[in-house]
Amino acid sequence: MSNLSPQVHAALEALLPNRISTQRDLLDQHGQDESFHAPCSPDVVVYPVTNEEVSQIVQLCAQTRTPLIPFGAGTSLEGHIAATQGGICMDMSQMGQILEINSDDLDCRVQAGVTRKQLNAALRHQGQFFPVDPGADATLGGMASTRASGTNAVRYGTMKDNVLGLTVVTPDGKIIRTGSRARKSAAGYDLTRLFCGAEGTLGIITEVQLRCYGLPEAHAVGVCSFAAIDAAVQTVIEVIQSGISVARVELLDAAQMQAINQYSHLDYPAQPTLFFEFHGTSASVVEQSERVAELVQENHGTEFTWAVEQEAQNKLWQARHDAYYAARALRPGASGWPTDVCVPISRLADCIQETQRDLVEFDLLAPIVGHVGDGNFHLLLLVDVDNPAELEIAKIVNDRLIKRALSMGGTCTGEHGIGYGKLAYMELEHGAAVAVMASIKRAIDPLNIMNPGKMIPDNFLKDDS
Amino acid sequence: MSNLSPQVHAALEALLPNRISTQRDLLDQHGQDESFHAPCSPDVVVYPVTNEEVSQIVQLCAQTRTPLIPFGAGTSLEGHIAATQGGICMDMSQMGQILEINSDDLDCRVQAGVTRKQLNAALRHQGQFFPVDPGADATLGGMASTRASGTNAVRYGTMKDNVLGLTVVTPDGKIIRTGSRARKSAAGYDLTRLFCGAEGTLGIITEVQLRCYGLPEAHAVGVCSFAAIDAAVQTVIEVIQSGISVARVELLDAAQMQAINQYSHLDYPAQPTLFFEFHGTSASVVEQSERVAELVQENHGTEFTWAVEQEAQNKLWQARHDAYYAARALRPGASGWPTDVCVPISRLADCIQETQRDLVEFDLLAPIVGHVGDGNFHLLLLVDVDNPAELEIAKIVNDRLIKRALSMGGTCTGEHGIGYGKLAYMELEHGAAVAVMASIKRAIDPLNIMNPGKMIPDNFLKDDS
Numbered sequence: 001m002s003n004l005s006p007q008v009h010a011a012l013e014a015l016l017p018n019r020i021s022t023q024r025d026l027l028d029q030h031g032q033d034e035s036f037h038a039p040c041s042p043d044v045v046v047y048p049v050t051n052e053e054v055s056q057i058v059q060l061c062a063q064t065r066t067p068l069i070p071f072g073a074g075t076s077l078e079g080h081i082a083a084t085q086g087g088i089c090m091d092m093s094q095m096g097q098i099l100e101i102n103s104d105d106l107d108c109r110v111q112a113g114v115t116r117k118q119l120n121a122a123l124r125h126q127g128q129f130f131p132v133d134p135g136a137d138a139t140l141g142g143m144a145s146t147r148a149s150g151t152n153a154v155r156y157g158t159m160k161d162n163v164l165g166l167t168v169v170t171p172d173g174k175i176i177r178t179g180s181r182a183r184k185s186a187a188g189y190d191l192t193r194l195f196c197g198a199e200g201t202l203g204i205i206t207e208v209q210l211r212c213y214g215l216p217e218a219h220a221v222g223v224c225s226f227a228a229i230d231a232a233v234q235t236v237i238e239v240i241q242s243g244i245s246v247a248r249v250e251l252l253d254a255a256q257m258q259a260i261n262q263y264s265h266l267d268y269p270a271q272p273t274l275f276f277e278f279h280g281t282s283a284s285v286v287e288q289s290e291r292v293a294e295l296v297q298e299n300h301g302t303e304f305t306w307a308v309e310q311e312a313q314n315k316l317w318q319a320r321h322d323a324y325y326a327a328r329a330l331r332p333g334a335s336g337w338p339t340d341v342c343v344p345i346s347r348l349a350d351c352i353q354e355t356q357r358d359l360v361e362f363d364l365l366a367p368i369v370g371h372v373g374d375g376n377f378h379l380l381l382l383v384d385v386d387n388p389a390e391l392e393i394a395k396i397v398n399d400r401l402i403k404r405a406l407s408m409g410g411t412c413t414g415e416h417g418i419g420y421g422k423l424a425y426m427e428l429e430h431g432a433a434v435a436v437m438a439s440i441k442r443a444i445d446p447l448n449i450m451n452p453g454k455m456i457p458d459n460f461l462k463d464d465s
Numbered sequence: 466m467s468n469l470s471p472q473v474h475a476a477l478e479a480l481l482p483n484r485i486s487t488q489r490d491l492l493d494q495h496g497q498d499e500s501f502h503a504p505c506s507p508d509v510v511v512y513p514v515t516n517e518e519v520s521q522i523v524q525l526c527a528q529t530r531t532p533l534i535p536f537g538a539g540t541s542l543e544g545h546i547a548a549t550q551g552g553i554c555m556d557m558s559q560m561g562q563i564l565e566i567n568s569d570d571l572d573c574r575v576q577a578g579v580t581r582k583q584l585n586a587a588l589r590h591q592g593q594f595f596p597v598d599p600g601a602d603a604t605l606g607g608m609a610s611t612r613a614s615g616t617n618a619v620r621y622g623t624m625k626d627n628v629l630g631l632t633v634v635t636p637d638g639k640i641i642r643t644g645s646r647a648r649k650s651a652a653g654y655d656l657t658r659l660f661c662g663a664e665g666t667l668g669i670i671t672e673v674q675l676r677c678y679g680l681p682e683a684h685a686v687g688v689c690s691f692a693a694i695d696a697a698v699q700t701v702i703e704v705i706q707s708g709i710s711v712a713r714v715e716l717l718d719a720a721q722m723q724a725i726n727q728y729s730h731l732d733y734p735a736q737p738t739l740f741f742e743f744h745g746t747s748a749s750v751v752e753q754s755e756r757v758a759e760l761v762q763e764n765h766g767t768e769f770t771w772a773v774e775q776e777a778q779n780k781l782w783q784a785r786h787d788a789y790y791a792a793r794a795l796r797p798g799a800s801g802w803p804t805d806v807c808v809p810i811s812r813l814a815d816c817i818q819e820t821q822r823d824l825v826e827f828d829l830l831a832p833i834v835g836h837v838g839d840g841n842f843h844l845l846l847l848v849d850v851d852n853p854a855e856l857e858i859a860k861i862v863n864d865r866l867i868k869r870a871l872s873m874g875g876t877c878t879g880e881h882g883i884g885y886g887k888l889a890y891m892e893l894e895h896g897a898a899v900a901v902m903a904s905i906k907r908a909i910d911p912l913n914i915m916n917p918g919k920m921i922p923d924n925f926l927k928d929d930s
Contacts, residue, residue: 104706104811147651158649160658161626176898181874182807183839184623186612186662186882187894188920189902193625193658197651214708241569243679284749342647346569374648409646417651429652433641436909437654443908444901455653 003086004043008064012046012088015056019047019094030071030081030089034136034324036335036385037079037421042069042089049094051167051175051206058204059173061088061449069451070200072142073115075134077338078419080146080199084453092141095206098122107164107181109209112141119210128212131156134415135321141205147197149415151248151320154240154373155279156213158415163196167207171445179209194440199417200451202444216279219247220289221313222304224296225271229253229356229368232272233349235299236372240345244291248277249373250320256327256367256380263326264319274301274372275320277313320369327367327380337381339398341405342414345375351408352377355401362393376414403428418455426457434460468551469508473529477511477553480521484512484559495536495546495554499601499789501800501850502544502886507534507554514559516632516640516671523669524638526553526914534916535665537607538580540599542803543884545611545664549918557606560671563587572629572646574674577606584675593677596621599880600786606670612662614880616713616785619705619838620744621678623880628661632672636910644674659905664882665916667909681744684712685754686778687769689761690736694718694821694833697737698814700764701837705810707760709753713742714838715785721792721832721845728791729784739766739837740785742778785834792832792845802846804863806870807879810840816873817842820866827858841879868893883920891922899925 012020022044031041048054061068067087074081083089095111098119102108103126110119117137119130132143133150144166149158156162165179178191195202226232236249251274252260258270278288293304307313328336343351352368359366370377379401383394402412402425412425427434438460448461477485487509496506513519526533532552539546548554560576563584567573568591575584582602584595597608598615609631614623621627630644643656660667691697701714716739717725723735743753758769772778793801808816817833824831835842844866848859867877867890877890892899903925913926
């Protein structure tokens with residue numbers, strides 16, 4: 001069944017006896033992320049446990065020009081893990097050790113397969129946490145590879161800001177360390193941030209050094225709703241511009257509120273809603289929440305409903321994290337297509353309004369959620385991918401959305417990445433800079449074995465433009 | 466006098482009539498930074514004013530294989546601007562326009578030759594500021610190129626965290642834009658952070674898009690001193706570990722306090738001293754300063770002396786920024802050699818103590834200043850560079866300091882960079898990762914015309930290791 005040569009298969013068997021599989025359902029599961037993009041199964045799945053094993057597999061791939069695709073939790077959204085050219089899927093789930101927690105320095109080092117929830121369970125004992133929280137319980141290696149973000153980014157930044165260093169196996173099989181445990185450095189090119197967000201196209205991230213944070217002394221979670229989405233967005237713009245350091249501010253439109261009420265058994269008004277979280281000392285949390293409440297009131301929002309108990313707060317944020325699944329439950333059988341633009345905050349209201357007009361015009365069901373403090377929002381397009389006309393309409397709406405964001409000085413993806421789903425937008429966003437990216441790809445991965453067909457459009461790799 | 470061919474000189478004259486010079490004193494001034502490193506004058510200095518002119522000069526350099534060295538304010542400290550292979554110095558000072566201030570989005574875009582003080586003068590009218598503040602009034606292009614930092618980094622980050630995008634002329638003469646005005650993006654390799662800190666070895670930064678911040682509603686500046694430096698450092702460690710978000714915390718040892726008292730006409734006790742600044746709302750500034758005062762007291766520091774008026778605060782911070790010049794005034798005629806390591810904060814006290822033992826052992830005069838909230842500190846070695854024995858001792862002390870920092874998980878440079886002064890430490894710090902950096906350098910600048918002889922050791926460029 002496999003397209004791999006028997007020699008490559010035999011070599012893998014010798015390297016990782018009992019940690020290799022060609023079971024059909026397992027291959028299929030490893031070629032399909034959580035998006036609507038067409039899956040492509042790899043020829044084999046391997047489960048390394050050490051840096052050295054990863055290096056040996058990479059060297060085998062280099063010798064035999066076999067594509068190699070790193071796999072974390074499989075929760076990407078732009079076809080990042082699809083084996084579009086076949087090859088080896090390297091499942092990192094067995095590299096699941098937390099290697100160091102340096103609580104005095106607020107940093108830690110983990111193997112790539114540790115998930116964010118596993119890390120937070122370990123950090124909690126130290127009174128610390130790691131803030132980056134994409135919707136899924138993704139692996140930290142995957143989150144680093146995709147420059148992941150989430151609800152806390154408005155205060156704590158994205159993976160770009162919180163990865164201090166990496167261990168990477170480069171396409172020639174070398175094991176390198178980037179960064180250091182120092183908080184800053186001016187020594188050399190910033191390889192940490194080059195590999196962070198490279199989607200496995202430049203090497204395999206095997207270990208991640210992360211910045212941690214003390215659990216806030218106090219925190220508060222409040223929910224308020226608005227008659228119209230414009231007022232909610234305007235409130236957020238004013239909060240950000242006034243410099244109030246909110247920990248989280250999430251927008252959910254009326255359709256999304258209805259979806260999560262149903263899915264998560266909540267009973268919020270089915271209106272455009274903001275979820276806020278405040279971190280700090282007791283006094284500063286009170287001060288922040290009072291200032292935000294004033295801005296909410298000026299924009300005719302409702303009074304805050306406060307989630308006081310930890311359990312109620314967890315339930316609320318889990319509901320937010322489940323937004324994608326909740327939206328999909330609105331139309332059983334349909335595929336979910338989460339769009340992902342990010343614009344300067346001053347353009348956010350315009351961008352959302354113009355997009356909502358498109359949804360009405362094209363008659364699409366697409367709840368909106370957003371990490372609006374960053375200017376980042378998602379439509380959760382619910383699409384019958386077997387209906388070509390409907391799929392075509394969804395593509396048009398996404399295309400218009402991306403071009404709108406770019407024309408506003410924004411980006412085609414705030415946090416989901418390029419994979420193969422957004423290859424077509426790389427040149428539109430970056431222009432001649434894509435050729436510089438391609439020259440880096442060719443220099444570091446001259447055989448194009450590392451997650452080929454992702455991030456850098458093929459025409460830039462073939463031609464020396 | 467010039468080593469440039471008459472053809473190259475004639476081509477430059479044609480491109481930039483009246484904005485080219487071969488005056489001896491001007492050449493010498495452009496080959497000498499503020500360090501003790503041996504100066505190397507360029508063959509010619511040019512003053513472009515547009516991206517297109519920069520591109521034309523770069524293309525000329527590529528055609529004629531002429532070294533090209535970008536020059537900001539000339540305040541680097543590791544020989545970054547020395548024309549070690551001759552060539553063209555590109556002085557960016559006439560690219561001094563502030564192109565956009567987007568106060569609603571808290572961002573701006575400037576030409577590379579704008580200095581940090583010029584930008585802050587313009588931002589003040591909008592109630593905003595740009596926090597990164599190296600000692601000198603450096604240009605923002607130079608600060609981006611060297612990944613500069615300063616006293617505010619503990620709260621606001623370094624240039625790495627505050628550059629949103631760049632306009633770069635690459636070594637083939639293309640003008641590219643990196644990043645976007647969005648607060649985050651997962652679209653493609655992070656070229657912004659690759660060029661930020663590349664010291665001009667990958668291209669010429671011509672424009673810088675920066676993140677700005679609202680001026681804090683309230684701020685307070687306090688000074689306290691300690692009988693011993695250990696207690697001061699321990700206080701800082703406890704402040705950082707307790708998560709108090711200080712805006713600035715600077716350490717100055719007894720020798721440095723004596724130097725700035727003399728140089729800046731101040732009368733602080735000549736004891737190890739911490740300068741703190743707190744930003745926030747009035748209530749939070751009070752809360753932060755009370756908590757820090759408690760930690761100071763527990764560590765037997767003095768009561769805070771508060772600089773209440775803006776003028777007193779400015780005087781205090783200007784004195785801190787002048788620390789290097791103040792230290793040099795302690796020994797007129799001697800050269801200043803500022804060292805620059807950064808270690809995990811838990812190791813800071815050990816690192817400083819062991820280093821102080823070296824200073825005693827080798828009988829060197831070297832005031833200490835540090836951005837200690839980041840784990841970054843400098844010895845200001847005062848050395849008679851014409852005395853070979855003394856220079857040798859200074860080299861030994863610096864070498865021991867760097868190796869000590871690396872053994873503690875730190876870096877050989879927190880903020881000053883590599884230039885040619887720290888080339889020897891690149892492999893020691895980064896190991897096999899230097900080969901990856903070299904492959905990027907070769908890919909982007911295959912003719913090695915961009916600030917050659919800096920950042921990447923020559924042996925990595927010649928050999929395909």
